[in-house]
Amino acid sequence: MTFSRMLWQEAQESARRCLDHSFVRGLADGSLPRERYRAFIAQDAFFLEVFARGYAHGLATAPDRDGLHTFHRLLNGVFSELELHRSAAAALDIDLDHVEPMSSTLAYTDFLEECIRGDAGPSLTVASMTPCMRLYAYLGQELARGDVAGPYRAWVENYASREMEELAQTVEALLDRYTAPPGVREREQYRHAMELEYGFFKGVWDEG
Numbered sequence: 001m002t003f004s005r006m007l008w009q010e011a012q013e014s015a016r017r018c019l020d021h022s023f024v025r026g027l028a029d030g031s032l033p034r035e036r037y038r039a040f041i042a043q044d045a046f047f048l049e050v051f052a053r054g055y056a057h058g059l060a061t062a063p064d065r066d067g068l069h070t071f072h073r074l075l076n077g078v079f080s081e082l083e084l085h086r087s088a089a090a091a092l093d094i095d096l097d098h099v100e101p102m103s104s105t106l107a108y109t110d111f112l113e114e115c116i117r118g119d120a121g122p123s124l125t126v127a128s129m130t131p132c133m134r135l136y137a138y139l140g141q142e143l144a145r146g147d148v149a150g151p152y153r154a155w156v157e158n159y160a161s162r163e164m165e166e167l168a169q170t171v172e173a174l175l176d177r178y179t180a181p182p183g184v185r186e187r188e189q190y191r192h193a194m195e196l197e198y199g200f201f202k203g204v205w206d207e208g
Contacts, residue, residue: 032152047200061121067178104202108200137165140158143160
């Protein structure tokens, strides 16, 4: 079993908590209030800008040519996702240039930025970012198994897509490549990132 697969199996309880959260379920059945979705788009765009810096840090510290090209491709993927958020923001009348981050968003971005500013090599950087990619692919695929109501169908389809699954697998492959056994620090980063994912959904639901 690969290291990334083992960590994902260990994170199943956290992943299920995210899937069962009212915010995520509201995306699937269409009951999510519009204002909470607006808050999500704004907060997620703020988060993704820091997430992009994480990939840029990975690109800068990659010890091999293949890693250099892979981080570059992943960074471009985040920019594409940010463009989708800008399109959604325009339709929802959200000014992404003046987003006030919630405490749960800052908890996550501070965690990533601390990793970037510190002495983290590519393994710790990727361990901090893999949960987001794998979790969103998981949420999209799980929600797509049932009936998805209209307003947020595009969101579910985007994260349930083959392209999203391939991106998640790409990040997991980097984690497996760069982590030297036993990967204690990487496991800690991964687990904490999963906790912050749940906190992000909870924050948008409670404060949005």
